[in-house]
Amino acid sequence: MASLDIAVIGGGIAGLTAMLALLDRGHKVTLYEAAPAWGDIGAGITLSPNAMRGLDAVGVGEAVAATGMEPQLQHISHWQDGRVLREVDRSTTFETYRAHYIYIHRADLHQILVAAAEARGGRIALGKRLGDIDTSGEQPLLHFADDTTASADLVIGADGLKSRIRQLFDPQAPHFTGHIAFRALAPVSPAIQHLVDQPGMHIGPGKMVVRYPLRKGELLNLVFFARQDGWTEDGWAIPAEPGELQALYGDWCEDIQSMIAAVRPGTVFKWAINAHKPLAQWAIADKVTLIGDAAHAMTPFLGQGAATGIEDAVMLARALEDSATVAEALARFQAARHERTSFIQAESNANADRLQGSEAEMYGVGNMRNEETLGLFFYDCTTEPV
Numbered sequence: 001m002a003s004l005d006i007a008v009i010g011g012g013i014a015g016l017t018a019m020l021a022l023l024d025r026g027h028k029v030t031l032y033e034a035a036p037a038w039g040d041i042g043a044g045i046t047l048s049p050n051a052m053r054g055l056d057a058v059g060v061g062e063a064v065a066a067t068g069m070e071p072q073l074q075h076i077s078h079w080q081d082g083r084v085l086r087e088v089d090r091s092t093t094f095e096t097y098r099a100h101y102i103y104i105h106r107a108d109l110h111q112i113l114v115a116a117a118e119a120r121g122g123r124i125a126l127g128k129r130l131g132d133i134d135t136s137g138e139q140p141l142l143h144f145a146d147d148t149t150a151s152a153d154l155v156i157g158a159d160g161l162k163s164r165i166r167q168l169f170d171p172q173a174p175h176f177t178g179h180i181a182f183r184a185l186a187p188v189s190p191a192i193q194h195l196v197d198q199p200g201m202h203i204g205p206g207k208m209v210v211r212y213p214l215r216k217g218e219l220l221n222l223v224f225f226a227r228q229d230g231w232t233e234d235g236w237a238i239p240a241e242p243g244e245l246q247a248l249y250g251d252w253c254e255d256i257q258s259m260i261a262a263v264r265p266g267t268v269f270k271w272a273i274n275a276h277k278p279l280a281q282w283a284i285a286d287k288v289t290l291i292g293d294a295a296h297a298m299t300p301f302l303g304q305g306a307a308t309g310i311e312d313a314v315m316l317a318r319a320l321e322d323s324a325t326v327a328e329a330l331a332r333f334q335a336a337r338h339e340r341t342s343f344i345q346a347e348s349n350a351n352a353d354r355l356q357g358s359e360a361e362m363y364g365v366g367n368m369r370n371e372e373t374l375g376l377f378f379y380d381c382t383t384e385p386v
């Protein structure tokens with residue numbers, strides 16, 4: 001298809017990856033981001049081989065792999081006595097998938113994506129919060145909170161979990177999934193060095209704690225998951241105290257106590273894990289579509305939220321390349337993606353139940369069902385039919 005004027009709403013991982021994939025195919029792309037400046041995103045992210053394949057396709061895989069870290073082995077351990085229930089071998093990842101499995105600081109990933117978009121001539125407009133879209137005219141008309149407007153041939157909603165654009169498709173707000181997460185980055189000290197050297201997770205009834213190193217092992221990324229009835233607090237990234245972790249995990253093993261002790265007061269943040277149910281329709285005729293969390297926000301228990309957003313980005317750009325009209329491209333994009341993302345949404349919830357069952361030792365028995373054994377890592381967004 002000929003070059004289009006495309007507006008991407010939202011500068012998260014999905015929006016920036018889409019921008020790169022579209023610029024590479026000769027489209028004129030403007031990305032509108034609500035935040036007035038890029039903030040420091042103080043947490044890590046795991047990029048599985050299917051995600052890295054997408055980042056390779058948009059030309060940033062090498063930089064991401066060089067900046068991040070690749071684990072050789074992960075341990076899944078018992079909450080109470082710390083015994084290893086499962087070992088997950090990651091040493092042959094590249095050999096198996098021809099793509100890496102990477103831990104990276106979110107701010108580092110973001111910086112790589114933004115630098116690549118700017119270097120390729122993408123226009124990024126910060127401080128542009130989309131308020132409304134009028135789709136009645138020939139071109140969709142975007143209304144921003146600062147009273148400005150813009151138009152484009154195609155609008156891509158990459159505006160995340162609380163997507164304004166998704167509301168055109170479904171007025172339902174995201175729902176609280178019953179999970180909360182405390183996130184912290186702990187500076188490495190001798191007391192936790194062995195936990196930095198050996199990433200993994202501890203699992204127990206209704207809770208789990210995930211850890212992995214960042215920035216060449218200078219930081220330990222920690223996520224403490226727990227279940228909670230209802231969510232009454234307003235906002236996101238709510239400051240929390242290490243005392244809250246002690247109250248929730250006080251009877252967990254010694255390694256968990258070392259991790260809690262390593263967390264500096266003032267650096268723990270609490271999140272409600274919200275998600276969406278699968279959406280029936282991702283496209284409005286030939287004008288608007290959704291990618292990433294805006295389309296299919298999921299719980300993080302398979303580590304696939306950003307990965308599926310990256311896959312969407314490349315698949316959408318390919319669908320546009322191979323179609324005669326935008327309407328055809330959007331229909332092909334949805335047909336190619338909907339089943340996979342709905343499956344991963346459901347499996348992410350099921351994985352929380354498997355990992356946080358009442359008898360942790362049972363997780364060590366039988367075949368493991370996780371993101372790798374489900375075959376998710378084999379997905380190649382550069383060759384999948386679209």
Ligand SMILES: Cc1cc2nc3c(=O)[nH]c(=O)nc-3n(C[C@H](O)[C@H](O)[C@H](O)COP(=O)(O)OP(=O)(O)OC[C@H]3O[C@@H](n4cnc5c(N)ncnc54)[C@H](O)[C@@H]3O)c2cc1C
Pocket residue numbers: 009010011012013014015032033034035044045046047051128129130131158159160161162163164181183223271273291292293294300303304305306307308309
């Ligand atoms: C605890 C936790 C751990 C996770 N771990 C992993 C993991 O290891 N691996 C993985 O693949 N995924 C993981 N995820 C999921 C992953 O973080 C998300 O799926 C991913 O960041 C979503 O990216 P996105 O670009 O779709 O949306 P977002 O990152 O939410 O970006 C949306 C952007 O849109 C902007 N925006 C919002 N509204 C507007 C508006 N009206 N106008 C303009 N701009 C707007 C926002 O400011 C934001 O910059 C995890 C999630 C959680 C909660």
